[in-house]
Amino acid sequence: MSDYISHDHEDDGIDRRGFLHCMAWAGTGLLWTVSGGVLASKTLAQIAKAAGPLPATDLSFLQISDSHIGFSKEANKDVTETFKIALDRINSMPTPPAFLIHTGDITQLSKPEEFDTFDQVLKSCKTKDVFYVPGEHDVLNDGGKLYRDRYLKSVEAKGSGWYSFNKNGVHFIGLVNVLDLQAGGLGQLGDEQLEWLEADVKDLGTSTPIVVFAHIPLWAVYPQWGWGTSDSERALGYLKRFGSVTVLNGHIHQVLQKVEGNVTFHSAMSSAFPQPAPGTAPSPGPMNVPAEKLRSVLGLTSVQYRQGNNALAIVDSNLS
Amino acid sequence: MTTITLKNKLAALLCGFTLLALPLFTQANEMKNADGGAGGDTRIEIKDFHFNPQTLTVKSGEKVTWINRDEEPHTIVSVEKQFKKSTALDTDQEFTITAGAPGTYSYFCSVHPKMTGIIIVEK
Numbered sequence: 001m002s003d004y005i006s007h008d009h010e011d012d013g014i015d016r017r018g019f020l021h022c023m024a025w026a027g028t029g030l031l032w033t034v035s036g037g038v039l040a041s042k043t044l045a046q047i048a049k050a051a052g053p054l055p056a057t058d059l060s061f062l063q064i065s066d067s068h069i070g071f072s073k074e075a076n077k078d079v080t081e082t083f084k085i086a087l088d089r090i091n092s093m094p095t096p097p098a099f100l101i102h103t104g105d106i107t108q109l110s111k112p113e114e115f116d117t118f119d120q121v122l123k124s125c126k127t128k129d130v131f132y133v134p135g136e137h138d139v140l141n142d143g144g145k146l147y148r149d150r151y152l153k154s155v156e157a158k159g160s161g162w163y164s165f166n167k168n169g170v171h172f173i174g175l176v177n178v179l180d181l182q183a184g185g186l187g188q189l190g191d192e193q194l195e196w197l198e199a200d201v202k203d204l205g206t207s208t209p210i211v212v213f214a215h216i217p218l219w220a221v222y223p224q225w226g227w228g229t230s231d232s233e234r235a236l237g238y239l240k241r242f243g244s245v246t247v248l249n250g251h252i253h254q255v256l257q258k259v260e261g262n263v264t265f266h267s268a269m270s271s272a273f274p275q276p277a278p279g280t281a282p283s284p285g286p287m288n289v290p291a292e293k294l295r296s297v298l299g300l301t302s303v304q305y306r307q308g309n310n311a312l313a314i315v316d317s318n319l320s
Numbered sequence: 321m322t323t324i325t326l327k328n329k330l331a332a333l334l335c336g337f338t339l340l341a342l343p344l345f346t347q348a349n350e351m352k353n354a355d356g357g358a359g360g361d362t363r364i365e366i367k368d369f370h371f372n373p374q375t376l377t378v379k380s381g382e383k384v385t386w387i388n389r390d391e392e393p394h395t396i397v398s399v400e401k402q403f404k405k406s407t408a409l410d411t412d413q414e415f416t417i418t419a420g421a422p423g424t425y426s427y428f429c430s431v432h433p434k435m436t437g438i439i440i441v442e443k
Contacts, residue, residue: 073391073411109393109408136431140393140408183399183428183436225369226434283368285392 059168062090062097062127063213065250066270068137069118070108075273075286079108080117086271087125097127098167103250103268104135104178104215106151110142115150129154134161135215135251136178144179162193164200171204173197175214177229187216187229194231198238209244217249219258219265222278227252236263252284363387364437366394366409366429371437378419380441385416394435399426 064086071079090097107114122130132151134144148161155163155174164173175197177187189197201210212218218235221227229235239245245263253275258265273286281287362382365372367389378384386409388394393408396415402425406415419441429435 071391075391109410137393140395140431181430181433183397183426183433185433224434226432283370283390285369285390 059170060095060097061099061101061167063101063103063248063268064090064271065103065268066105066135066253066272067102067118068105068108068270068272069121070111070114071272071286073286075288079272080121083118083271084121084124087121091124091126099129099131100125100127101172101174101213101248102130102132103213103248104133105137105250105270105272106132106135106147108137110138110140110146112146115146119150131155131165131172131174131213133174133214134176134178136181139179144176158196159192162196170209170211171201173200173210173212175212175218175235177214177216177218177232182230185230186223186226187214187232189229189231189235194234194238197235201238201242204242206241207243209246210239210242211246211248212239213248215249216251217256217265217267218247219260221252221256221267222284225278225284227278227284239263252278253287365389366435369394369429369432369435371435374436375438375440377440377442380419380422380443382419383416384419384439385414387414388412393431394429395431396427397430399428405430 067083068079069083076082090100106118130151131154132147134147134151138144138147144160148157152161152163155165157163159176160179161176162174164171166172175189175193177189179188180190181188204210212235214229216229217227218229218232236245240261243262247263247265249265249267250270252267253270253273254267254277255269256265256267274289275284276287362376362378362384364376364384364386366386369390369392371386376384386396386406388409388411391411393410395408396406396417398405403417403420408431409415419439422441422443425439425441427437427439
């Protein structure tokens with residue numbers, strides 16, 4: 001811990017620098033690499049420890065999520081600072097990612113000044129290409145207009161902001177599941193988006209690796225807390241024939257993973273604050289965590305798909 | 321002179337109304353609060369992603385106020401669009417409506433749609 005705690009005035013094992021440092025481990029993000037149709041994930045902490053550059057890959061990109069710029073409660077009173085630290089980590093990577101994916105909740109309250117702060121801080125990132133999907137916090141009062149005006153300039157977005165693009169033979173699909181939510185329900189894609197999705201992947205070969213990203217999980221993580229998407233089964237039905245499908249989400253501020261056939265679901269950490277494990281608290285709100293305990297609950301997850309026989313390997317380890 | 325007298329009388333009348341109306345309004349509020357036990361609480365607290373009470377019975381014309389005690393923003397949206405939706409309420413922010421025609425009004429939080437509640441308005 002000596003690397004982290006240097007000014008422990010209250011003798012509680014926590015100082016500001018150490019707290020922010022630990023929060024950075026919580027909130028930095030994941031690096032996804034694609035090589036020959038095989039996807040694997042590593043935390044940035046793992047990458048930072050590596051002495052040399054990353055192994056040569058066809059494509060590497062990075063997922064960041066849930067920045068919540070504007071949040072200033074107990075769980076993290078300086079989310080802008082932890083977001084900056086996350087970007088510093090990305091900038092110090094030996095092999096820069098080709099682009100970033102932000103899986104939503106850029107802001108806490110969809111305020112223009114919160115988006116402004118995010119944009120200003122993001123300028124320090126050496127990786128300039130960023131692909132977004134909105135979180136429910138980004139579309140609070142205007143149905144997402146402000147979000148769409150700012151963050152969809154580089155893509156050909158349809159409807160309320162969904163789109164797809166190709167990079168190095170991988171087909172990426174950004175979905176919106178935080179709008180027009182129904183009373184008592186979960187996240188929702190809606191008929192129009194689902195019809196678009198069906199048409200979007202119709203002509204792709206089954207060997208095309210697919211990466212889907214959306215804010216709310218596309219699997220039933222914990223429906224009692226709204227952690228799922230009501231019509232995700234239909235979406236996944238259109239993707240069933242593909243040999244490698246990776247579904248990335250944010251929203252729940254923790255790493256969780258599930259594999260179903262050729263589909264791997266993976267949720268990312270936040271750069272702002274953690275949330276409780278499903279069902280372990282009265283509500284899914286921000287969770288206060290002692291800084292010195294953070295690393296023991298953080299970890300890295302490596303996933304590998306092997307096309308052809310569909311064998312896959314998952315390795316999890318923590319950072320302690 | 322006549323004009324001035326009329327103006328003075330109008331001014332006096334308006335002042336009178338204002339003075340009269342203010343205590344009446346305050347009194348009505350106090351009475352409503354005092355009757356809270358029998359007629360139903362007119363405040364709904366949002367805590368731990370729940371509306372509390374989840375079902376509230378009020379009389380037509382009474383005010384209903386939601387207050388957000390969570391660190392997450394929440395909204396109040398009528399399922400049948402029977403009243404204007406709130407903007408996102410941050411911590412400790414409030415939203416008030418006046419109960420209209422008798423009936424049952426379902427509402428939810430459009431940010432966390434698992435959160436639902438009911439207002440029953442009686443005559």
